Amino acid sequence: MTTDSDASDETQTSQSAPEGAASSTPGVIAEIEGLPLAERAAGYQALADELRTQLEQSDPSLRT
Numbered sequence: 896m897t898t899d900s901d902a903s904d905e906t907q908t909s910q911s912a913p914e915g916a917a918s919s920t921p922g923v924i925a926e927i928e929g930l931p932l933a934e935r936a937a938g939y940q941a942l943a944d945e946l947r948t949q950l951e952q953s954d955p956s957l958r959t
Contacts, residue, residue: 920946
């Protein structure tokens, strides 16, 4: 049984989890999928933003 405090802990975890997402993307997605449907969008957005940032930092065409 999940309590309100458990749910808020999961939300906080999923929102901070995307740090280093390139190595743990499947784990982050699994955590997001464990959230209630109404809370998943924020987790997916945070993951997408982190992946975009990592991609931009690794793109040699953007380096000067």
